[in-house]
Amino acid sequence: MKIVHEIVQTAPHLPFKYYLHDESTRVEVAPHWHQGVEVNMLIEGMPLKFVTDGVTHEYVPGDVWVVNSRAVHSASGFDNGGWREFGFIVDADFMAENYPDLPSVELRLHGAVAAASYRKLLRHMQSMMELVDATADPAIRLVVLGHFFAILGILFSDYKHGKVAVAVNDNAGLVDTMMGAIMQRYAEPITGRSLAEEFHVSLTTVNNQFNDAIQMPISRYIRLVRLLNARKMLLGTDQPVNYVASACGFSGDKTLTRNFKQWKGVTPSVYRARYARFHEKDTNRC
Structure with missing residues (x-):
């Protein structure tokens, strides 16, 4: 399913x-x-x-x-x-x-x-x-x-x-809307700054709102969404790492490898070799 x-x-x-x-x-x-x-x-x-x-x-x-x-x-x-x-x-x-x-x-x-x-x-x-x-x-x-x-x-x-209290005027609607945009557009070259400009707010305001709502700045949230989808694609498809990187919003396979290793402690190739056998292969995108 x-x-x-x-x-x-x-x-x-x-x-x-x-x-x-x-x-x-x-x-x-x-x-x-x-x-x-x-x-x-x-x-x-x-x-x-x-x-x-x-x-x-x-x-x-x-x-x-x-x-x-x-x-x-x-x-x-x-x-x-x-x-x-x-x-x-x-x-x-x-x-x-x-x-x-x-x-x-x-x-x-x-x-x-x-x-x-x-x-x-x-x-x-x-x-x-x-x-x-x-x-x-x-x-x-x-x-x-x-x-x-x-x-x-x-x-x-x-x-x-x-949670650690932060003096921020709550704007849950902004956070929810931006999170939805990130989930839909993580494959695009979006950044916290570009989204802040798109939504006509300062990057400082965006980071304050994200830190208050989910305890991480927007850049870390974008990175997490990309990594989660890269992990899914590594385990569920046979696409090469450079393709996975591009499909999930990373500038190249080296950037994906560096971020993935910081996250999971191993490179994408090693992670796939260890765990892909437990997952059904799928040709769909992330």
Whole structure:
């Protein structure tokens, strides 16, 4: 199953979108982001590789993990992995209204931990998954909402961490629009400065907004998006490194190699030789 983002379902009167993957084929979710907090659970199947802001985690059945707002993430797994995975994305407006301090905190949970709160969290996720498709029934919808609020309560009580405060006038709309432009145009020779000029703001303002929203300047975000897509192309195609570099926005194979080695500790060729055998070949572009 190759998709560009989670295939989510919506239900009336619920403050989240949800998905339930039940696949015997491979999982391949391209790098993407969204405004809402995402909570995931792997129910069964082989290990699933999940990359969040350039950091790779491997999840196994029984793992629950969180993706924070605007974090770039992707997923991949072996052929015939027998995956069953459930997750939901909290509505961003709902979170802004009910937890206005969200921009100043982040949730840190990357799989199972030995804690009573985690066991409770896992039980609520399992119960929510079993009932979420039946929420047309008002009584069942209330039960699902109970599990949903219990999950958020556990996460924000036990897995919340503060961010470094930065005195910036928040402009989430600017950040979201520019992030969307980068995700669509990373193959072009865009820079933080060129995008700032395009959006009629100063580069200092752009960097302040990006640092406040996702804790990195815009140049680092552009580099990360390009590297994530280069990694996907290295593992999923037989295209040479110089082609990958050009297709993913790098000025040449030397620039890609230097940045990739800083990121993963090895060159693109070495990385492909080590890991490409675990991925299905694909002729599509990044």
